[in-house]
Amino acid sequence: MLVLCFALAGMVACSSIEPWVKPYERDRLADPIMALDGDPVSSAYIQHVFEAREGARGGEGAAGGGCGCN
């Protein structure tokens, strides 16, 4: 965790790095088909189904809630 703190401090200090993908080159990334989570209710629902049917959980970047779904 101390290493992570120093790494973050370094990243903060380097926040003036020039972006190598210029804003005018991000048209494809802005396309709705490239959205990482364009359907939040759908992805939250299917994540809930998998957590109820499997023993694994987490690591998908979205907050989960609790339920008695077992």
Add this chain to the structure above:
Amino acid sequence: MGFARRSVFTIVALLGYAASVNAGVLPDDRADVLYHLYDGGGVEIDGPSILVRKQVGKSTSLVGNYYVDMISSASIDVVTTASPYAEERKQWSLGMDYLRGNTTMRVNYTSSVESDFDAKTYSFSVSQDMFGDLTTLTLSYAKGDDIVGRSDDPSFERENERQHYGVGLTQIFTRNLIATVNFETITDEGFLNNPYRSVRYADPGSAKGYSYEPELYPRTRTSNAVGLRAKYYLPYRAALEGEYRYFIDTWDIESHTASLTYTHPWGDFVFTGQYRYHDQTGAHFYRDLFSRSEATNFRGRDKELSPLTSHVFKIGASYEFINDTEGWRFIKKGTANFSYSFLSVDYHDFHDVSTNALLGEEPLYLLEADIIQIYFSFWY
């Protein structure tokens, strides 16, 4: 205050100094109305999920979600040890995003209520955009307080506390490639099993050769998961996404999950196809059949904690019926969406005792389920 919490707060303070003159962006204002249906293994669960998000002022976005599961269950566990039942779970959540410079702070409260289970979850996260918005670092913390009851015993009440710690990094690599990595640690402490589920043990005195006794789980569980996702814009207008997650916990469950998703637009339609694979080992206290009563200190027969392999095939279609270049009154864009998923789960050490086969001759259980989602999304 624990070491993990001190670390999270230290990192949040560091991120607080990283604000730059570039402005971050709040999530789009939107409303989604979804109907979900899960049907398989003797269980049918359907209901709505409604989400509304609206920006208030220049820096704040509020979001609310209402979700219902209407459950009709005659699952393999229910038909072999109990009676089919019906119940309803209602969940609602409220959240707020606050944007300051390149930093977004998010708080959320979720409440889930059913007749025998009450769950409250409080979460907080901080996201920081860096390197000209090519990189986003997110730290998150959530705490859950659950109360487990029994519908047949009003005096039965047990508690369970959950804590989630997450670190996520999203990186734009090229004009065509974006990727994320997420680490998440979850700890549970308290009453962690289903109060209705039983384990079976060999019992020569029983007509079937086995009898049942209540489950007994450890009172703690700590899990770690790391997930990688990458999405690539193909040479023609389409996208390919790959995802992998590794999971391991103190119950000795280890899993690998991978999926591949292809997205293809065609006129006002967008089609998606996905295959997902999941394979896991079983919990150390899981047995399909224990050698005798109270054979081990901890005992479980939850098939979700058994060694299994699952496959999911999904197809989806989205139709943009309100075009974002024309709009309709205050609505900028509207889509109608449908998806169908087929879930197949092979259990490697969970036998189907509902067949009334002789002990030792029961077939391994196979679960197949249909999952349907129909939803409308509006942006305004």
